[in-house]
Amino acid sequence: MSTMDVRYQPETIEPAVQRAWDQAHAFRAVEDPSRQKFYCLSMLPYPSGKLHMGHVRNYTIGDVLTRYHRMNGKSVLQPMGWDAFGLPAENAAIANGVPPAAWTYDNIAYMKGQLQQLGFALDWEREVATCQPDYYRWNQWLFLRMLELGIAYLKTGTVNWDPVDQTVLANEQVIDGRGWRTGALIEKREIPMYYLNITRYADELLGALDSLPGWPERVKLMQANWIGKSVGVRLAFPYSLGGKAEKLWVFTTRADTLMGATFVAIAAEHPLALELALQQKEAKPALAAFIEECKHGGVTEAELAVQEKKGVDTGFTVEHPLTGAALPVWIGNYVLMAYGDGAVMGVPGHDERDFAFALKYGLKIQQVVSVPDGAYDATTWRESYGSKAERCVNSGAYDGLAYAPAVDAIARDLAAQQLGEKKVQWRLRDWGISRQRYWGCPIPIVHCKTCGAVPVPDAQLPVVLPEGLAPDGSGNPLNRCDPFVKVDCPKCGQPARRETDTMDTFVDSSWYFLRYCSAGAPTMVDARAKYWMAVDQYIGGIEHAILHLLYARFWTKVMRDLKLVTVDEPFTNLLTQGMVLNHIWSRKPAEGRVQYFNPSEVEPKRDAAGQIVGGTLRADGGPVTFEGLGTMSKSKNNGVDPNELVERYGADTVRLFMMFASPPEQTLEWSDAGVEGSSRFLKRVWKLVHAHLAPGAAPALAVATLSEPQRALRRAVHATIAKVGDDIGRRTHFNTAVAALMELVNTLIDFDDNTPQDRALMQEALEHLTLLLQPFTPHLSQALWTALGGRGLAIDAAWPKADPAALARDEIELVVQVNGKLRGSIRVPVAADRATIEAAALANADVLRFTAGKPPKKVVVVPGRLVNVVI
RNA sequence: GCCCGGAUGGCGGAACCGGUAGACGCAGCGGACUUAAAAUCCGCGAGCCGUUAGGCUGUGCAGGUUCGAGUCCUGCUCCGGGCACCA
Numbered sequence: 037m038s039t040m041d042v043r044y045q046p047e048t049i050e051p052a053v054q055r056a057w058d059q060a061h062a063f064r065a066v067e068d069p070s071r072q073k074f075y076c077l078s079m080l081p082y083p084s085g086k087l088h089m090g091h092v093r094n095y096t097i098g099d100v101l102t103r104y105h106r107m108n109g110k111s112v113l114q115p116m117g118w119d120a121f122g123l124p125a126e127n128a129a130i131a132n133g134v135p136p137a138a139w140t141y142d143n144i145a146y147m148k149g150q151l152q153q154l155g156f157a158l159d160w161e162r163e164v165a166t167c168q169p170d171y172y173r174w175n176q177w178l179f180l181r182m183l184e185l186g187i188a189y190l191k192t193g194t195v196n197w198d199p200v201d202q203t204v205l206a207n208e209q210v211i212d213g214r215g216w217r218t219g220a221l222i223e224k225r226e227i228p229m230y231y232l233n234i235t236r237y238a239d240e241l242l243g244a245l246d247s248l249p250g251w252p253e254r255v256k257l258m259q260a261n262w263i264g265k266s267v268g269v270r271l272a273f274p275y276s277l278g279g280k281a282e283k284l285w286v287f288t289t290r291a292d293t294l295m296g297a298t299f300v301a302i303a304a305e306h307p308l309a310l311e312l313a314l315q316q317k318e319a320k321p322a323l324a325a326f327i328e329e330c331k332h333g334g335v336t337e338a339e340l341a342v343q344e345k346k347g348v349d350t351g352f353t354v355e356h357p358l359t360g361a362a363l364p365v366w367i368g369n370y371v372l373m374a375y376g377d378g379a380v381m382g383v384p385g386h387d388e389r390d391f392a393f394a395l396k397y398g399l400k401i402q403q404v405v406s407v408p409d410g411a412y413d414a415t416t417w418r419e420s421y422g423s424k425a426e427r428c429v430n431s432g433a434y435d436g437l438a439y440a441p442a443v444d445a446i447a448r449d450l451a452a453q454q455l456g457e458k459k460v461q462w463r464l465r466d467w468g469i470s471r472q473r474y475w476g477c478p479i480p481i482v483h484c485k486t487c488g489a490v491p492v493p494d495a496q497l498p499v500v501l502p503e504g505l506a507p508d509g510s511g512n513p514l515n516r517c518d519p520f521v522k523v524d525c526p527k528c529g530q531p532a533r534r535e536t537d538t539m540d541t542f543v544d545s546s547w548y549f550l551r552y553c554s555a556g557a558p559t560m561v562d563a564r565a566k567y568w569m570a571v572d573q574y575i576g577g578i579e580h581a582i583l584h585l586l587y588a589r590f591w592t593k594v595m596r597d598l599k600l601v602t603v604d605e606p607f608t609n610l611l612t613q614g615m616v617l618n619h620i621w622s623r624k625p626a627e628g629r630v631q632y633f634n635p636s637e638v639e640p641k642r643d644a645a646g647q648i649v650g651g652t653l654r655a656d657g658g659p660v661t662f663e664g665l666g667t668m669s670k671s672k673n674n675g676v677d678p679n680e681l682v683e684r685y686g687a688d689t690v691r692l693f694m695m696f697a698s699p700p701e702q703t704l705e706w707s708d709a710g711v712e713g714s715s716r717f718l719k720r721v722w723k724l725v726h727a728h729l730a731p732g733a734a735p736a737l738a739v740a741t742l743s744e745p746q747r748a749l750r751r752a753v754h755a756t757i758a759k760v761g762d763d764i765g766r767r768t769h770f771n772t773a774v775a776a777l778m779e780l781v782n783t784l785i786d787f788d789d790n791t792p793q794d795r796a797l798m799q800e801a802l803e804h805l806t807l808l809l810q811p812f813t814p815h816l817s818q819a820l821w822t823a824l825g826g827r828g829l830a831i832d833a834a835w836p837k838a839d840p841a842a843l844a845r846d847e848i849e850l851v852v853q854v855n856g857k858l859r860g861s862i863r864v865p866v867a868a869d870r871a872t873i874e875a876a877a878l879a880n881a882d883v884l885r886f887t888a889g890k891p892p893k894k895v896v897v898v899p900g901r902l903v904n905v906v907i
Numbered sequence: 908g909c910c911c912g913g914a915u916g917g918c919g920g921a922a923c924c925g926g927u928a929g930a931c932g933c934a935g936c937g938g939a940c941u942u943a944a945a946a947u948c949c950g951c952g953a954g955c956c957g958u959u960a961g962g963c964u965g966u967g968c969a970g971g972u973u974c975g976a977g978u979c980c981u982g983c984u985c986c987g988g989g990c991a992c993c994a
Contacts (some may be wrong), residue, residue: 082994206992261910337990341908710933775931851927856975906974
């Protein structure tokens with residue numbers, strides 16, 4: 037039966053096995069109601085050009101789980117697709133003049149070939165590319181449904197405007213406040229955009245996290261903090277402007293400190309700020325100047341948070357809602373327009389940021405809450421000033437009240453004057469989806485002079501994006517594409533203008549998992565989605581812990597409310613893969629944008645301690661800057677293409693190495709040191725099977741008559757079966773599963789198979805080993821399976837089951853400690869009781885050396901583990 | 908700055924619920940085979956002290972809880988992810 041080559045040759049095995057899978061349509065998913073289903077989904081890649089090691093890690097994890105569950109009898113769906121819209125395609129177009137569509141499709145073709153070469157068990161019949169009209173028409177269709185429900189709506193939003201290129205920039209394209217191509221100072225602009233009312237679902241998105249036991253705690257915590265539920269009071273400071281009575285609204289979680297409010301701070305974009313600046317253009321030009329300065333300030337929340345807290349006094353005052361005192365209104369660069377009402381009350385006495393602000397600008401600091409030691413010092417902030425565990429002082433009627441009753445009393449008094457009420461405030465903001473970019477899904481709206489913004493009728497969907505255009509960096513080329521833009525109003529038939537904004541690419545990835553289930557359906561989803569949903573295992577990078585996963589959850593809930601799906605949550609179990617990091621090398625030329633160099637092109641320089649301090653570019657010998665470690669990405673040019681390794685070692689070795697390198701949730705600093713070990717392991721397995729088969733067929737195994745060494749070997753085999761199954765199925769720790777397989781192979785190599793029963797044992801062991809390897813190294817597994825006499829495809833074989841009889845043992849070893857320090861060990865029968873174990877431990881020679889005959893103070897017995905004698 | 912993680916030999920990592928720290932692998936060292944090299948095989952390996960028996964120290968730093976702490980608690984340091992237009 038053995039026709040196997042002496043040498044392990046992945047380069048011939050792998051394509052042959054892949055052909056066999058293709059011919060058998062081995063990975064075509066079928067909706068089989070008689071079997072338990074398993075939907076195994078990996079986050080779809082952006083087609084950036086080539087796969088990198090982060091992709092290999094992600095998709096190997098998915099493939100291991102897919103093959104494992106498949107062998108456990110489940111009907112498995114593992115699909116793949118392409119998150120094909122996005123900025124890098126436009127950048128490539130700007131750089132080489134190639135239209136984004138052509139660039140994207142080329143990349144998809146290349147990367148698909150790479151995935152196939154790696155032998156992933158994917159059902160390619162369900163492939164999706166989000167840039168195709170038969171996919172994105174359903175983005176448009178659902179957007180129209182959301183408009184009808186009022187979930188999609190129009191309001192103004194802030195964008196980064198590059199005044200030179202006359203274009204909107206992504207945050208990533210703004211570097212130190214300047215446009216990445218032009219170097220021009222960026223200004224914030226308010227433009228109309230479509231928003232999705234995700235805050236309508238905030239309560240459910242938060243609450244339902246508790247219904248997801250299969251999600252990592254850290255992800256749920258991050259989402260909960262992001263949604264950010266605060267219970268507090270929304271209250272108003274009355275004022276009059278231009279003879280009109282108005283109210284300035286703020287939200288606070290510390291209404292108990294209202295009596296200590298000594299000023300109010302508003303965002304630079306606040307309507308009152310703009311109005312005051314306009315009014316006092318002549319008298320107080322500082323106001324307009326400060327607002328202008330804020331316009332050029334940081335774009336991201338991170339930048340806002342680290343910038344120096346600055347403010348300017350408007351000279352205007354509002355009334356304290358309870359005392360009527362006049363409080364100065366300041367404009368502060370730290371007040372976020374996007375949170376709450378864009379204004380905050382300043383209580384310097386009990387808020388650290390307000391305290392610092394008051395000290396800086398000489399504002400009044402008023403203590404209104406007691407401090408533990410009674411000594412309040414208004415010159416130095418102390419942690420205890422912010423405590424909610426104290427009581428009101430200097431607060432008139434509220435003196436002596438604790439936090440909760442004080443909030444209640446103040447809210448009640450405010451409500452009586454219609455100047456406030458208790459309110460739940462979310463940190464979560466509605467999702468702005470309009471992008472002033474070409475390579476994305478068109479928003480299905482037509483702007484008509486008479487009818488306004490008119491939704492495109494369903495019958496006219498999809499609004500197809502013209503594919504031949506190539507952006508040049510100055511604005512959206514759709515604006516110059518008359519065949520696209522010039523359209524008749526669907527309502528009145530008059531000439532109108534088509535919306536040229538496209539959708540955020542997060543829309544595309546918010547429901548693609550539903551389209552896989554319903555591939556080719558003439559509707560958005562069909563009945564097959566009911567069989568496959570929810571996703572049983574979702575796998576993707578931890579960087580998506582918040583935005584993508586939150587948007588996908590939201591989108592699913594909207595579709596549920598539209599009765600399109602029946603699930604409340606899309607992903608039952610989530611595995612967040614740690615990032616694969618690599619060095620980042622850059623150079624900033626005198627003119628133009630920062631260049632990034634792949635670590636493979638750089639010679640690093642290290643100091644005495646081995647720390648990288650700099651490097652030189654091999655191509656020109658010039659210096660390059662080390663920017664530390666970062667996740668593998670196109671934009672930082674620090675990806676590692678798996679091709680070279682696959683060509684050198686084969687796909688199985690690369691897959692195995694990736695799984696062996698570290699547990700999946702852990703960040704991994706890339707290094708290919710060690711890949712040799714995985715390759716060597718596979719060669720040893722091959723050799724072992726070859727040597728076993730050389731003398732011919734093995735006899736049947738007679739379990740009842742095994743000798744003790746034979747029983748020990750069989751115990752090792754079945755313990756490995758139990759361990760590998762547990763590591764893959766329960767723990768999703770693949771590195772320890774691989775280590776267990778390596779240990780087993782070492783044991784098998786050391787075993788002298790002299791007798792026929794030894795060879796029978798070996799046959800059993802190798803068959804099990806071969807199947808246990810299937811998830812990791814499926815090509816090798818198939819080749820060995822056939823060589824060992826297995827019929828058909830190894831992937832169709834049943835996953836091995838550990839035989840409990842093989843695992844049984846008579847005696848176990850217990851470790852003995854004295855005062856918690858390891859001193860020796862004892863062997864006891866498995867069933868030994870506590871008294872027997874204790875006696876054996878106290879009689880142990882190593883223990884006696886330390887007890888010197890003295891009676892122990894205490895003896896701790898941990899069954900199956902150890903005995904600790906305390907003296 | 909805020910939220911979330913992480914840190915264990917020369918390196919990747921193991922130790923799953925508070926119970927033998929360093930499994931498995933890489934690199935290294937010694938040996939076998941070879942004319943030689945590669946490949947392969949065998950062996951050694953946390954540090955310090957000790958001739959051995961053995962002892963002491965040791966999981967980023969400083970404390971604490973416990974019979975017992977890599978694991979739990981408090982306070983730090985450094986590294987990574989996210990911060991709403993990178994995906």
